[in-house]
Structure formats: structure tokens, C-alpha cells
Amino acid sequence: MINKQVMKLLREKTGVTDQRIYQIIDEKKNAHHYSITKETAAYLIAAENGIDISKILKEDELIRVREVATGQPVINRQRNTIQRDSSKQILVEIGKDIKVTDPLLPKKIVEDAKRMAEVYAVVYVFENSVRNLISKVLETRGTDWWETNVGGKIKNKVKERIEKEQRNAWHGKRGAHPIFYADIDDLSSIIAANWADFRDIFPDQPWVSGKIAEIEMSRNVIAHNNPLEEHDINRLKINFGDWIRQISLWSDQQLAEKAESDTQE
Structure with missing residues (x-):
């Protein structure tokens, strides 16, 4: 039986019904080819949602969770027995509100998470900058x-995503x-298909597709919760800076033309 306190905290953390929680548990079991129990699956999900299971579960339960999470047995070399090494638990601090002693994460993952937080902001701003630029230009x-x-291919894919989202009304919309x-590669295709509308903004079409493609590579790594190498981070920031400078020049020209037009009127 799944620990009642864990279930209670899962309900509070996720804001979903017990039925949905059990569906998520089954999905986790499926991801492990049903080699784990529903209890272990639930505790893995709890840990992934920032619940400090080390203060709730028994020693043998924690050991099993750690073994599944790491794919390796937890061994105490002095006693030659398997147990949890509480001295190596990692304190995870996310923002001001979340502080969890996570028994599953190695220290490097926590350090990478903090480092990638800044990088994610760059990718987030870039991708939405492209979207907003396309909207502003094509609205004309x-x-x-x-x-x-x-x-049609892009529209059909987007339509399917919107319909899927509507079926999952419990979750926020994009x-x-x-x-x-x-x-993001669709955005590049939209610009290419409407190049006549964008030619005055960028040096040439390969410049745009190249910037988007390079940033997309880094974006995809981050999107799958993996860290970037330092040289990739530096390249990302350079490409992002180039993009912002380029569209800022165009934006300034637009404002100047509007101001001149207003003056003439």
C-alpha cells in the first residue's frame, strides 16, 4: 500500500485527483517496463515533485527508490549491507519557497540546474521573440x-496540439x-515562406535560419533537462545577442518612420 502521507502530499503538490495520480503512477511503472511496484513508482514521482520522502519512508523503501532512480545498488562498504547514506543527501533550493533534502540527486545535477536556469531564460526570451516578430510582421x-x-503541415500539427490541450483542461494553456x-524550426519555415516580408529585417535568409538552427540545438538539450557545455552556453549567448541587435535595429527604424509620419500629419 502506498504511504498515506505521500499520497496526501502528492495531491497537494500536483492538484490532481487520486485517479489521475494512479494514472501517473501506472505511466511511471510502464516507463520502467513494470519492473517496479506501484509503491516505488509513487515514491519516485513524489521525489520528482519535490517531496522530501526521506522523512516519510522506511529505510528499505528509500533504498529501493534510490536503486531504481540511480540504476545501482546502495552499498555501505563498512557493514557490507545496503542502506541509505544520509550524510550525502543533497539540499535542493529552488527559488525562495522550495527547499528539499533530496536523497536521489547527485550534487552535480543540482549544480547544473542552477547553471541552466540562466540559460533557460535566454532560450525562452529568444523563442518568444521570434514568435512575436513573426506575428507583428505578418499582421500587416x-x-x-x-x-x-x-x-498546411504546420497548421495541422498545431491544430492537433490545441485539440490535445483542450482535452486536458486541468492544465494551463500555451x-x-x-x-x-x-x-522553433516551424518558426524558421514560416519566415522562409514569407521572406518578402522579412527581407528588410535580416541580412539574408541563411543568417536567420542559421541563428535559429544553432539556438535550437541548445534549446533541445535544455528541453530534455540536460546541461550544456560552457562553450555551447557562450555560443548561445552570442547568437542571442546578434538576434536582439538585429531586430532592435529594425524596430528602431520602424519607430523612426512612425514618428516622421506622425510629424507630417
Whole structure:
């Protein structure tokens, strides 16, 4: 039987029903090819959601969770018995509100998480900068620009994602406009397909596709919760800086033209 306190904390953390929690537990078991019990699956999920299971579970339960999480047995070499080494637990601090002593994470993962937090912000701003630029430029074609200026393959993929999201009403939505459901490489395709509208903003088309492709590589690594090497982080920041400078130049020109037009009126 799953520990009642763990279940209670899972309900509070996730905000979903017991039925949904058991579905998630079954998904976790499936991910491990049903080689783990529902109890172990539940405790893994609890730890992943920031619940300090080390203060709730028995020693043998914690050992099993750590073994599944790391793929290795936990061994006390002095006693030649398997047990949890509490002296090596890692304190995870996320923002101001979350402080958890996690028995599963090696120290490097926590350090990488803190380092990647800054990098994620760069990727987040870049990707949404591309989306907003496309929207602003193509809106000059009319309010229905998504239907008239975006290819069918992209629109169909986005439509499927929106429909799937609507079926999962318990979760927040990505955004109000379909462009927020498009992949980053889709954004590059939209610009290429409407190059006449973007040619005055960028040096040339390969420059745009190249910047997006390079940033996408780093973005995909981060999206799967993996750290970037330092040289990749530096390249990401350089590409991001180039992008911002380029669109800022165009934006300044737009503002200057508008100001001149207003003066003439």
C-alpha cells in the first residue's frame, strides 16, 4: 500500500485527483517496463515533485527508490549491507519557497540546474521573440495571417496540439495564438515562406535560419533537462545577442518612420 502521507502530499503538490495520480503512477511503472511496484513508482514521482520522502519512508523503501532512480545498488562498504547514506543527501533550493533534502540527486545535477536556469531564460526570451516578430510582421497581411501565410503541415500539427490541450483542461494553456504551439524550426519555415516580408529585417535568409538552427540545438538539450557545455552556453549567448541587435535595429527604424509620419500629419 502506498504511504498515506505521500499520497496526501502528492495531491497537494500536483492538484490532481487520486485517479489521475494512479494514472501517473501506472505511466511511471510502464516507463520502467513494470519492473517496479506501484509503491516505488509513487515514491519516485513524489521525489520528482519535490517531496522530501526521506522523512516519510522506511529505510528499505528509500533504498529501493534510490536503486531504481540511480540504476545501482546502495552499498555501505563498512557493514557490507545496503542502506541509505544520509550524510550525502543533497539540499535542493529552488527559488525562495522550495527547499528539499533530496536523497536521489547527485550534487552535480543540482549544480547544473542552477547553471541552466540562466540559460533557460535566454532560450525562452529568444523563442518568444521570434514568435512575436513573426506575428507583428505578418499582421500587416491581415488578422487571418495564420490561415493565409502558414503552410498546411504546420497548421495541422498545431491544430492537433490545441485539440490535445483542450482535452486536458486541468492544465494551463500555451498561449492564445496558434503560433505559440509551433516548434522553433516551424518558426524558421514560416519566415522562409514569407521572406518578402522579412527581407528588410535580416541580412539574408541563411543568417536567420542559421541563428535559429544553432539556438535550437541548445534549446533541445535544455528541453530534455540536460546541461550544456560552457562553450555551447557562450555560443548561445552570442547568437542571442546578434538576434536582439538585429531586430532592435529594425524596430528602431520602424519607430523612426512612425514618428516622421506622425510629424507630417
